[in-house]
Amino acid sequence: MDSDNFKIINVSKDSVTIEILDSAKFDDQFNIGSYIKIPYKNKENYFIIGIINDYKVKNLDAANPDGESLSNHFVINVQLIGSYGKEKEKFIFTRGSHGIPLPPSNGIELLSKDDYENIYGSSIKDSQRFTFSKLLQNGGIPVRCNGNKFFNKHFAIVGSTGSGKSHTVASVLQQAIKEKEEGFEGLNNSHIIIFDIHGEYQKAFPEGNHINSENIKLPYWLFDSDELSDLFIESSESNSHNQVSQFRFAVTQNKKKHNPLQAQEKIYFDSPFKFSIDEVINYIKNINSELINKKNSRIPEDKTGKKFLNRLPEYFNQEYSFDKTNGDFVKGPYTDDFERFILRLEATIKNPRLKFLFENVDNFSLESVLKQFLGYENKKANITVIDLSGIPFEVLSITVSLISRILFEYGYYYKKMLSERELCETPILLVYEEAHKYVPRSDLVKYRASKNAIERIAKEGRKYGVTLGIVSQRPSEISETIFSQCNNFLVMRLTNPDDQNYVKKLLPDTLADFTNQLSSLQAGEALVIGESIVLPSLIKINFPENEPESTDIPYLELWKQKWKDVDFDSVAKKWKL
Ligand SMILES: Nc1ncnc2c1ncn2[C@@H]1O[C@H](COP(=O)(O)OP(=O)(O)O)[C@@H](O)[C@H]1O
Ligand SMILES: [Mg+2]
Incomplete structure (x- = not known):
């Protein structure tokens, strides 16, 4: 970048303001979310890294004494987020801002592809690399995150309806199931359970273990x-x-x-x-x-x-x-x-809708119930999709509660079986779609059971190899206990101001401005924040191999078709069943 073209006009502890004198020279390179590097004056190959979080056009209407056109001056605000430099032949990125060495030097540049590769890759061992997305800006560079850190603490995926949450769940989990150490075929050792409230995930995981209201083993005698x-x-x-x-x-x-x-x-x-x-x-x-x-x-x-x-x-x-x-x-x-x-x-x-809880449940055992939910029964499966769409509303909370609780207790007793220092070898992940329906802020009795069960996992699950993936379109309506325990966030398009503010609070102050972006993200785009990723980044999630079932009904297309008759008898029969 031509150093005559910009001027650092303000420096504070964790941000700098830079005036770009002729924006025409930079084409469209500057975007919100782009990273730039500012070189140290007396240290070669050493840079401060910042992210553009705001820009304004300067003094467009002000009187201009020099008669010079100001129309294309603009000012970018850059949040400083870390440093990046060559040490022992390797580029290392260190998170955290310690201010900028004064006086500021010239030579500000956008990060190159190599820089990104170095930054995302350098701190993560090969065996821990996990990739499910590309950078939104800067030419679609794959974003590496630390897969251990992503899964061993709870994570959350939030975004308005249609922002791409379900596709993201599918894509991330499909990737997790695919990862393998070299040297073996067949299933890896991943263990995932999805609470699928809309019945959309069977399609995304055709090889999975599919449970629904017809085949679920959920005996009443296991209730607490x-x-x-x-x-x-x-x-x-x-x-x-x-x-x-x-x-x-x-x-x-x-x-x-x-x-x-x-x-x-x-x-x-x-x-x-x-x-x-x-x-x-x-x-x-x-x-x-x-x-x-x-x-x-x-x-x-x-x-x-x-x-x-x-x-x-x-x-x-x-x-x-x-x-x-x-x-x-x-x-x-x-x-x-x-x-x-x-x-x-x-x-x-005697309620026929609840017969799955009461009929023929005496010959089930605790072991067979556990095997069912963990994909160890009949066919082995990495992922168990529990389709809750047929579970009557009045028992949804206790159904979710019972399953969550016994899986937590399974982890707990498994750990007890091991010696102090041994780690659980089969850690599990529980994914909750529309989590605000089971763990809302509300203290209403009808949510009590599922809320207690899931909050307990949020607080203690990690120790026993049980972590949570929380998916919700209403982050501001989810229990704070849950969110405060989440470590990684994929924030997709969010339009509701309450939700945006809520997410803002999760971000370090230095990145709060990022939230201004959230309402304009496209489907499948997200802001990723958390321990698993070197830098908070705007990403595009890879499209899943198998898509979840679409819940969008093509109204107009259907309406345009010829009048269809409805079998009311069958509907009524189903209803009364
Ligand atoms: N990573 C992606 N890339 C491209 N399009 C996507 C991606 N994720 C989702 N979409 C599109 O966005 C739409 C909504 O996705 P969906 O996962 O159902 O959103 P949500 O679960 O948030 O309501 C889908 O039609 C899908 O095709
Ligand atoms: Mg969805």
Whole structure:
């Protein structure tokens, strides 16, 4: 670059302002997001690196005493982000700005292709290089990031609808599945689970393990206290406290009954042991209808004269009838309290939409449920796509919660099995599409289960080889606990000002101006920030090999076609199912 053509006009701790005297000479080289290098005055091959984050045309309308045309003067603001120099024959980039050596030197240049190669490549070992995108500016140079650092902490992909999030998920994960050490064929050791709320990813991963509401193994007896309460307890009812305590009691006792070989004192309400919901309902019905004989040491006694010295285990066995007409009998502690609770319990387990939770689930084991979600059952698969589109809305949160929780606990116990210093050899990644639906900021009860489960992974998962990929079009509506734990971000086009501001807060001050760009990104373009990448960069994500299912309906094209008849009977049948 011709040094007569620019002038550093302002220098601060972490930025410089440069006036370009004749922009015509630079064609279109200057773009927001382009990097420039400013040489050290007395140190050869050593540069300060900055990024153009703003430019303005200077004094266009001001009076001009020299009569010189000012129309093409412009001023660029450059944020300093690190230094770059040759050390021991190698160019090394160091992040962090220590100001610019004064007085500033001339010779400012845009980074060359070689510079980029050096900068992105130099700090990452070959074995850790992971590439899924190209630089947006500067001729599409592949952007290398550190794959270990990308996956071993949580990452987030955010952007408005249509900005390319799903394609990005597909592209990044397809690349991860493809990566291999030399010397073997077949599957690598990647383990990924996608929570696919719109049913779009089976198409992107045809070789994957595909789970949907028809084939999912999700037995109710694996639910924990939060999840079961969500399913059965109406927290607004005045006696919900009694409902919870009696229900917990019955479930715990029933787990003990069905698992006699276990150390009984180690079976808790939340332990992953089988129990029978029918027997628990028998118990609740019996304490709701029981009558106690005043004359006989206050022991419950049914119509036939059968006495219940201990309510359990007999109350599990069947529903007994009690004689309401006999004046010697008085109510027990819960008699008539649980009418509504019983109705709800029965309605829930008989709800045909929830039959995947209750029907034929006794022969499943914890091991087979885990194998299913981790792609170890039937066919081995690197990626498991859980299509949640057929899961009824009212149990979506607890479904996501249960799966997330058991995968976390799997990691936890796996780690416990290893010695202190051993690392988990099969780390897993959980990807949540539309994450604001499971981990919103909201404290509403209906989100409680999934929010607790995912926040726990956000806080502790890393230690146990369980990390998160959070995908959302509404970053500002996601729990802060989740975002504050994310380390790498792919920020795609964002149009909502609340979301833009939210993302701004994630960026170091020096890069906050970048967010002005976010509303004008094209589909598949993103700002990548985080530990895995040397420089925050504007990138274009590589197009995925297999695309996710499009959710865009071609309205006009369909409307233009000939009138189509609809099979209303079948729709109604499906609906009622
Ligand atoms: N990397 C990319 N390169 C080119 N086009 C892309 C890329 N990613 C997405 N697109 C286009 O953008 C559109 C929306 O992508 P999609 O992934 O469905 O967005 P989102 O999930 O954010 O709603 C798609 O039609 C797709 O063709
Ligand atoms: Mg999408």
